[in-house]
Amino acid sequence: MRNVSKVPATLFATGMAALLLGCMVLPNTAQAGVELSSDKPSYSDKLAAVHNSFGKDVVVRSDFSIDEMEKLQSTVKNNSVEIENLKKIIKDQARLIEELKRSAGSSSSASDVSCLKREVSDQDRSLGQLKRTVEELSRKVK
Numbered sequence: 001m002r003n004v005s006k007v008p009a010t011l012f013a014t015g016m017a018a019l020l021l022g023c024m025v026l027p028n029t030a031q032a033g034v035e036l037s038s039d040k041p042s043y044s045d046k047l048a049a050v051h052n053s054f055g056k057d058v059v060v061r062s063d064f065s066i067d068e069m070e071k072l073q074s075t076v077k078n079n080s081v082e083i084e085n086l087k088k089i090i091k092d093q094a095r096l097i098e099e100l101k102r103s104a105g106s107s108s109s110a111s112d113v114s115c116l117k118r119e120v121s122d123q124d125r126s127l128g129q130l131k132r133t134v135e136e137l138s139r140k141v142k
Helices: 009-031 066-141
Strands: 046-053 056-065
Touching: 046 066, 056 066
Parallel strands: none
Antiparallel strands: 046 056
16 A cells, blocks of 8 residues: 555645735735825826736836827827818818819800901901902903
């Protein structure tokens, strides 16, 4: 038969108690480093972020400061105003382009009419010259 030594019950109970206490104390120890305050943040304060580390959410300090956050908000606001101004400019330009198209269309038809009038005038002169030529020829023939 084998000689199997048995762990005394007191040693086993002590080990389990230490393990249980260790599990209860570790989360509290990790949280002891974070303290909440009602003070206003300083511009140089860094923002906290939640990071998932091996399945646990851990609070970490990011490299993003309160000052940078306010600058970002200001930039977003300025960009929004600039975008609205640009949209208005584009709308005004589209309206002007439409007006130019309409006026160019009417001026082109006006120029077409002028061109047609010149052609009619040129044809009238040509007809007048042909008429005189025919009259001269008919006088010579008689």
